[in-house]
Amino acid sequence: MDDGCFPGRGQHLFEYRVLPPRELAIVAAGVIDVALAELIALRLADYPKEVEEFLGLNADGRAPAGSLGSRIQLALLLGIITPEDASILRFVKSLRNLFAHRVRIDFCRPLS
Numbered sequence: 001m002d003d004g005c006f007p008g009r010g011q012h013l014f015e016y017r018v019l020p021p022r023e024l025a026i027v028a029a030g031v032i033d034v035a036l037a038e039l040i041a042l043r044l045a046d047y048p049k050e051v052e053e054f055l056g057l058n059a060d061g062r063a064p065a066g067s068l069g070s071r072i073q074l075a076l077l078l079g080i081i082t083p084e085d086a087s088i089l090r091f092v093k094s095l096r097n098l099f100a101h102r103v104r105i106d107f108c109r110p111l112s
Contacts, residue, residue, distance in 0.1 A: 033068045
């Protein structure tokens with residue numbers, strides 16, 4: 001069976017289960033981000049350097065589809081994900097941003 005975007009997915013689950021919730025939220029969003037980039041790349045023309053630059057895989061920081069938000073939108077527009085999928089992924093993105101940009105936050109405390 002081809003693991004596609006998630007090679008060794010069983011190993012990921014094993015490794016991630018020990019992460020604290022804050023780290024898990026950030027890492028899970030990172031995995032989703034990479035998976036979306038790979039899925040989008042499969043739909044684009046076979047110009048590897050152009051695809052790499054467009055998706056920001058070269059870590060340039062100026063890529064049109066270099067952020068999770070832009071990748072979610074592009075995946076939706078390409079028909080890779082459904083509007084419901086996009087809604088869920090945008091929620092994951094917002095959780096990631098909360099956990100990444102606030103010093104004191106966790107799943108059990110209300111936002112202040």
